[in-house]
Amino acid sequence: MALYVHKYGGTSVGTVDRIRHVANKILQAKQRGDDLVVVVSAMSGETDRLLNLAKQIQDRPNPRELDVLLATGEQVTIALLCMALETLGCPASSYTGAQARILTDAAHTKARILDIDTSRIRKDLAQGKVVVVAGFQGVSEEGDITTLGRGGSDTTAVALAAALKADECLIYTDVDGVYTTDPRVEPKARRLDRITFEEMLEMASLGSKVLQIRSVEFAGKYNVPLRVLSTFVDGPGTLITYEDETMEKALISGIAFNRDEAKLTVEGVPDRPGIAAAILGPIADANIEVDMIVQNVAENDTTDFTFTVHRNDYPKALEILDKIKRDLGARRITGDDQIVKVSLVGVGMRSHAGIASKMFRALAQEGINIRMISTSEIKISVVLDEKYLELAVRTLHDAFELDKVST
């Protein structure tokens, strides 16, 4: 007998009919003889409704009270799902974050899970009940209600799976798995059967928004096998796990991309220690997140410093650089907000030379000019003119034969 944690997001439980559908799926799983803990989000739209009520009263709602307010969203879902399970003859018990003893720090609206006391859940499981837990929420040592921030329900599911030593944590969502790239850009994109935690982290942070990064980190840290699959279409989904010997030996797992980038270059700054901090300090102070950073070797004691930001932050970043230009001793500031980032991701590239050159050659053959390059152990990212995005993704998908199962 195995123990599984299921997680159903807001879309999956967005209406009474969908809650019934989820109850049916749970019943089927239960009838296979396994123990089940189910984590649910608020019904879609509910969190926004509550947030809107709060904002009508307070521009920046008090964080402690905001958590009290938002936590009601999941509390509604757990009760309704347990009722739906009971009508199917499947005994179930609901738990809020506090009742499930999901202990967090006191950082309201972005709390971190410290510990979970699973004794009451285990008792219910032993009695053959399905345990339904409110995602996204916990309780501080002082007894205050806390929430975990965006994607918190994924984190709840993974944390429960880790605490219960579950065999697998299944994240049910509206896509049927992780793809080699976005099928809207490359119709030949293929669902991956497996992917490593590290690859998933690179894919997620680069725009494949299937899973919240924090929950993947958490799953990796505690070695919880994660599976992403569809609530609405049956199928095996994609298993996210550690690399092992039996895994499909792909060089490249997928191609991630990000449309919302803009780049800024500080040209001809003196090549001296502290110059990077002098440039990025004021950017960080303005709460602008920096993605790629590239600095090449100096020529004539000056260098060019380039970084990318979210396209929305571009005008503000440009304004800041113009202000500090004189202090930096820079020759000029240039920028471009019509760029995209395309990344090859794959643990296989660790042990294989020639990936980068193959990538650059494939792009060159299509006349695509590379504006910036940045690499990590398991990824190569290039910045391109926006107009080349689709062509670049399809070209690389073909070049690395990602539509085929083994490379």
Place this chain on the structure above:
Amino acid sequence: MALYVHKYGGTSVGTVDRIRHVANKILQAKQRGDDLVVVVSAMSGETDRLLNLAKQIQDRPNPRELDVLLATGEQVTIALLCMALETLGCPASSYTGAQARILTDAAHTKARILDIDTSRIRKDLAQGKVVVVAGFQGVSEEGDITTLGRGGSDTTAVALAAALKADECLIYTDVDGVYTTDPRVEPKARRLDRITFEEMLEMASLGSKVLQIRSVEFAGKYNVPLRVLSTFVDGPGTLITYEDETMEKALISGIAFNRDEAKLTVEGVPDRPGIAAAILGPIADANIEVDMIVQNVAENDTTDFTFTVHRNDYPKALEILDKIKRDLGARRITGDDQIVKVSLVGVGMRSHAGIASKMFRALAQEGINIRMISTSEIKISVVLDEKYLELAVRTLHDAFELDKVST
């Protein structure tokens, strides 16, 4: 420095604007230098919305899960009210029933409060905070969320006032106090400055639905002075307290009435022990609540047995009596669902003879025939034909000069 418990019902916190209005009232009270604990209901309509969701899933929703669901209603209000108080510069902290340690039995949807641990509330009060508590809800010893049933927020307020030994419990509602009778029937009806717990119980159960009976019983038991007043119109309201020497010496406090009555008579049953039980047993088994019961002395070894029920239950009750008529040995069954009950209520009548005869004379002078009479220590109820209701109420209001302050 005094300690007050305020309670605001669903209509008083029904919109964001009304929550702001309540926050302003609380701030004013706080600025008078007193400590404040505030109990709130769910925003009006919210409990029905949640109940409707549940009923779409389960005809008779699981009671434990229904409590989890309904408890979110008040949880939303406490958070929003604390935010509104903060925008006014008034520090406040919210507590769910569980967080306020309102310990109840495990009778879901109609739990009874067993104990309240007020240590955390007292700590917040000592720090100058307003404490905002979710009404209607508590927590069982097992840690399950419970609710107190209809009017539960009044009960929460009174229980907190008792546990904190508050100087007064103020119930803010949409009427500005308790009246000598319904002003829609008698425009000369007068707001009472004071009324005793016992009178209030008789008034409430007889249809003056200002306060939930349970909360009045509770307040009487723990001697918590209760004040009913309006959220929307300033004024002293009505204080509900024990009779004391300084109290206004009114014979009669008010006239309650109930339109929804129907009466049934079992005529000519043998006058033997157990006959009342034989008649009312099957009625109770059908979950029909009986209000007045009248049995007069026997003639020729048979008697007539009359009782009243809610008008909705009349056809069912008649059907039951027809079925058992033969077993009872009754001559015949008669009934009337076009009747009303009118009651004089007042602790003063304990020590004054002649109230009843004055009442009957006043009614007779207007040609109003009395169909049934039933009395208790502090009330006299008569059953009349429905058409006489308004005339009877105005006649009695005049006869006992209830529009004047002292009698």
